[in-house]
Amino acid sequence: MIATTAEKKQGRLRAALDHASGDKRFKILEAHMKKFQYRQDALIEILHKAQELFGFLEDDLLLFVSYKLKLPPSRVYGVATFYHFFSLKPQGQHTCVVCLGTACYVKGADKILAAIEGHSKIKPGETTPDNRVSLLTARCIGACGIAPAVVYDGAVTPRQTATAAVGQIQKWEAA
Numbered sequence: 342m343i344a345t346t347a348e349k350k351q352g353r354l355r356a357a358l359d360h361a362s363g364d365k366r367f368k369i370l371e372a373h374m375k376k377f378q379y380r381q382d383a384l385i386e387i388l389h390k391a392q393e394l395f396g397f398l399e400d401d402l403l404l405f406v407s408y409k410l411k412l413p414p415s416r417v418y419g420v421a422t423f424y425h426f427f428s429l430k431p432q433g434q435h436t437c438v439v440c441l442g443t444a445c446y447v448k449g450a451d452k453i454l455a456a457i458e459g460h461s462k463i464k465p466g467e468t469t470p471d472n473r474v475s476l477l478t479a480r481c482i483g484a485c486g487i488a489p490a491v492v493y494d495g496a497v498t499p500r501q502t503a504t505a506a507v508g509q510i511q512k513w514e515a516a
């Protein structure tokens with residue numbers, strides 16, 4: 342049977358909510374929405390927080406926000422694409438988000454970032470010319486206990502070092 346558009350939408354939302362249940366960053370984002378009493382006119386502030394946590398505004402993140410604020414997804418996508426300070430899904434095949442929140446920073450996140458920049462010759466917000474890796478930064482992703490944390494393709498990874506991060510990128514390059 343062919344799924345209708347409405348069914349497809351429901352499926353995507355379910356997947357987004359499932360994803361959200363296992364990721365602490367969604368909890369932090371929800372607490373932020375609560376602070377604004379889930380007000381629809383706080384959408385820009387909430388998207389800022391989402392980008393701060395995740396580094397960029399992925400599809401399921403936008404769906405999550407639209408569901409929680411009871412706004413049509415088109416409105417949330419519209420705002421996210423209108424303002425240049427929001428970045429949607431990076432172009433790279435892989436994404437590496439370095440947390441630069443205080444706990445990670447004092448444990449050497451700056452060195453991790455510098456090592457990746459030096460190795461891949463890109464800055465945060467950029468993608469390597471071969472489109473393989475996009476580099477992003479985020480502020481406290483809610484994993485301070487395992488600082489410094491780096492998120493590789495959505496997987497929050499504990500206690501990273503410059504060598505481990507460059508090693509992960511080399512693995513992607515070799516694949």
Ligand code: FES
Pocket residue numbers: 440441442443444445446480481482483484485486488490
């Ligand atoms: S500062 Fe990096 S997880 Fe909190």
